[in-house]
Amino acid sequence: MSGTPAAPILSIRNVTKAFGGLRAVDRCTLDVLPGRITGLIGPNGAGKSTLFNVIAGLYAPDSGQVLFDGEQVDGLPPHRIVRKGLVKTFQIPRELRNMTVLENLMVAAPPIAGERIIDLVWRPWEIRKAEAELIHRAEGVMESVGLRSLRDEYAKNLSGGQKKLLEIARALMARPKLLLLDEPVAGVNPTLAKNILDMIEGLRNRGVTFFLVEHDMDVVMKRCEWIIVMHQGRRLVEGLPEEIRTNPTVIDSYLGG
Amino acid sequence: MVLQLAGFVVPATILVILSLGLNLQWGHTGLFNAGVAAFVGVGAYSFGMLSTGKFASPGVGWYHWGPDQPWHIVYAALAAMVLAGALGVLIAIPTLRLRADYLAIATLALAEIVRLVFKNERHFTGGDQNLSFIPRPFQSLVPSGPYLDGVFMLVCVAVLLGVFLVLEYVTRSPWGRNLRAVREDEEATMALGKDAFTLKLTSFGIGCAIMGLAGALLASFNQVIVPDQFAPAATFSAYVVVILGGSGNNRGVILGGYLFYLFSWTTQQVKGYVPSDVNLRLDYLNQIIVGVLLIVFILFRPEGVLPEKKYLPAAMR
Numbered sequence: 421m422s423g424t425p426a427a428p429i430l431s432i433r434n435v436t437k438a439f440g441g442l443r444a445v446d447r448c449t450l451d452v453l454p455g456r457i458t459g460l461i462g463p464n465g466a467g468k469s470t471l472f473n474v475i476a477g478l479y480a481p482d483s484g485q486v487l488f489d490g491e492q493v494d495g496l497p498p499h500r501i502v503r504k505g506l507v508k509t510f511q512i513p514r515e516l517r518n519m520t521v522l523e524n525l526m527v528a529a530p531p532i533a534g535e536r537i538i539d540l541v542w543r544p545w546e547i548r549k550a551e552a553e554l555i556h557r558a559e560g561v562m563e564s565v566g567l568r569s570l571r572d573e574y575a576k577n578l579s580g581g582q583k584k585l586l587e588i589a590r591a592l593m594a595r596p597k598l599l600l601l602d603e604p605v606a607g608v609n610p611t612l613a614k615n616i617l618d619m620i621e622g623l624r625n626r627g628v629t630f631f632l633v634e635h636d637m638d639v640v641m642k643r644c645e646w647i648i649v650m651h652q653g654r655r656l657v658e659g660l661p662e663e664i665r666t667n668p669t670v671i672d673s674y675l676g677g
Numbered sequence: 678m679v680l681q682l683a684g685f686v687v688p689a690t691i692l693v694i695l696s697l698g699l700n701l702q703w704g705h706t707g708l709f710n711a712g713v714a715a716f717v718g719v720g721a722y723s724f725g726m727l728s729t730g731k732f733a734s735p736g737v738g739w740y741h742w743g744p745d746q747p748w749h750i751v752y753a754a755l756a757a758m759v760l761a762g763a764l765g766v767l768i769a770i771p772t773l774r775l776r777a778d779y780l781a782i783a784t785l786a787l788a789e790i791v792r793l794v795f796k797n798e799r800h801f802t803g804g805d806q807n808l809s810f811i812p813r814p815f816q817s818l819v820p821s822g823p824y825l826d827g828v829f830m831l832v833c834v835a836v837l838l839g840v841f842l843v844l845e846y847v848t849r850s851p852w853g854r855n856l857r858a859v860r861e862d863e864e865a866t867m868a869l870g871k872d873a874f875t876l877k878l879t880s881f882g883i884g885c886a887i888m889g890l891a892g893a894l895l896a897s898f899n900q901v902i903v904p905d906q907f908a909p910a911a912t913f914s915a916y917v918v919v920i921l922g923g924s925g926n927n928r929g930v931i932l933g934g935y936l937f938y939l940f941s942w943t944t945q946q947v948k949g950y951v952p953s954d955v956n957l958r959l960d961y962l963n964q965i966i967v968g969v970l971l972i973v974f975i976l977f978r979p980e981g982v983l984p985e986k987k988y989l990p991a992a993m994r
Contacts, residue, residue, distance in 0.1 A: 478864065478868065498868050498870075499873070502868065502869065502870030507870075510868070514868075516857070516861035516865065516866075517862075519854075519857055519988070520987060522990070523854055523857075526851075527858040527869055528869040531870075533851070535851045535852050535871075537847070537852055537883070540847055540852060559992065571992070572987065594869065
């Protein structure tokens with residue numbers, strides 16, 4: 421696995437993000453290689469979620485760079501980063517409550533005709549066709565994650581697990597190359613968790629790269645192909661699951677001795 | 678009869694139109710505009726000044742600014758929309774990037790500033806001398822009085838219909854869906870790849886332009902503008918209409934607007950038939966009832982008389 425050096429799809433270069441005096445992310449440098457599932461672990465407060473928010477453009481880093489596909493993306497607004505294929509889901513689902521599941525998915529798709537006010541004046545005839553295509557695609561995604569029967573339900577009426585699925589389904593609508601998943605199976609029952617993880621593997625096989633934060637060590641060790649450990653805002657160590665499991669530094673700082 | 682009917686329908690329709698503008702901002706996009714009165718006022722003054730032209734009232738010696746030749750009322754109305762919309766965009770650009778509350782604070786302050794400018798800048802707006810002799814549509818063709826009022830009523834209803842159809846079209850479009858996404862969760866919408874700032878800006882600008890159009894109608898109907906008619910209370914009425922009628926539902930806002938106006942109109946009508954001590958208290962009673970009604974609705978039916986409709990396209994198979 422470590423034999424063929426591929427260019428990283430995501431490079432974090434010396435990124436720092438501080439809140440007041442607290443350096444949540446402190447000169448962090450790490451790479452994510454394409455085509456595999458990389459896990460990000462570390463104790464609470466290690467800076468994992470902050471790092472994800474910096475990568476997705478929700479926070480601007482104080483210093484350092486974020487390169488996606490070799491292109492600098494730090495400083496870009498979140499919506500521009502998403503359009504490049506770097507999509508993040510939220511740890512706590514952020515469903516659009518008073519909109520249906522279908523609408524939640526439609527909002528997440530790359531822009532279609534009729535999203536700019538000028539389109540409504542200049543090319544109204546294209547909108548209906550674009551909408552129909554979009555609905556068709558959204559239904560396909562719903563089918564694949566098992567939300568098809570909830571198509572016309574308000575997102576606020578979904579259960580916790582269904583909201584997790586919706587979060588992932590929306591991310592898929594955006595046609596991601598790299599998906600950042602912040603605790604995709606936290607608080608989800610074991611059956612659904614297995615489904616979600618199988619889905620992630622299926623997507624990985626179709627070329628999507630995953631970078632995920634997860635606290636469940638069984639999940640991380642079984643499902644991730646590469647693991648990066650963060651501690652106090654920095655990368656502590658990285659390696660294959662077996663290497664991480666037996667690494668004395670990791671055991672000291674995180675897994676507990 | 679026509680006079681009475683127009684006296685009800687015209688102001689009610691104007692209230693409905695400006696509430697539809699607010700519904701786009703608040704109901705669909707979640708933008709709290711606390712300065713509705715300012716945008717209606719800018720529309721009214723723009724229309725009044727442009728359609729009367731440079732004007733000096735003989736004997737009094739005051740005048741207001743205006744073009745040398747009065748503009749045609751259609752152009753004056755379009756200018757009213759553009760100027761009100763432009764003011765909205767201008768105030769929104771610095772504030773929409775900040776937290777949601779700042780828009781409310783900025784628009785609230787703007788409404789007071791605008792009102793004080795109207796009131797005090799005599800050489801610009803006529804100030805507290807009022808701005809009068811504002812033309813009405815078809816006034817050269819129709820004798821003034823009930824017939825002209827009747828014609829104006831039809832113009833108002835036609836404008837309302839036009840505004841309604843345009844709003845229905847744009848709010849059901851992909852653009853309208855993105856507005857609702859911003860209303861539900863702005864940060865999540867950005868993380869889904871939508872430019873929330875531009876969405877908010879266009880929604881706010883269009884909403885303000887509609888308020889400007891309502892202002893133009895108001896100026897034309899009254900044929901005179903009194904600066905104090907754009908006090909904060911006008912903003913409050915628009916919110917009552919949107920909340921009672923149904924935020925996010927244009928039909929609900931139309932229904933809410935007419936019901937709300939019917940209520941205050943009825944209070945005015947019964948004034949003639951009650952003893953004078955009751956008469957004096959009726960206005961206050963009216964406001965108390967509206968206030969109580971608003972609280973009852975927010976507690977028990979926050980979605981309004983006609984709630985926002987679910988988007989249900991046919992399944993694709």
